[in-house]
Amino acid sequence: MSDRSPLIRITAMPTDLNPYGGVFGGWLMSQMALGAGSLASREGKGKAxxxxxxxFAFPGAMAVGDELSVYCEILATGNTSLTIAAEALARERNGEAETKVASGTFKFVMLGDDDKPRPVRAVGGKWA
Structure with missing residues (x-):
């Protein structure tokens, strides 16, 4: 694994589990969306x-108590949008073993104060 830093790190709790004792895929997706949204807001300097x-793929499983780390990278930048890849790794509760548990791609649109799409980057100090 490279020396990248996670955008989100959280521990799976009993309320995050399905009736079979596994972590809900929807919970994983929401954590990934939070991480990707953080990166989008930072890059676009505003509401995303x-x-x-x-x-989306779910190649592994995680258990209650496992620590989830979400890593993200920008794949593409459009005029008003950012496409971001997210990868989720689970670290076992009492050890160092990691398992890739989910991956997916999110597209974000930057919004201005009027909640309408705006450019990702400012031009000349102002939003174009």
Whole structure:
């Protein structure tokens, strides 16, 4: 694993489990969206909203007490949008073993104060 830093780190709790004792895929997706949204807001310096979520895979499972780390990277920058890949790794509660438990892609649109799409980057100190 590279020397990247997680955008989100959280421990799975009993309320995050399904009736079979596994962590809900929806909980994983929401944590990934929070991490990707943090990166989008930082990069675009403002309000970013999810407009699509695609390409999800759940190659591993995590248990209650496992620590989830979400890593994100920008795949593409449009005029008003950012496409961000998210990867979720679970670390076992009492050890160092990590398992990739989810991955997916989010598309965010930057919004201005009027809640309408605005450019990702300012031009000449102002939003174009």
């Amino acid at each position: 909203v999810v407009v699509s979520a695609t390409d």
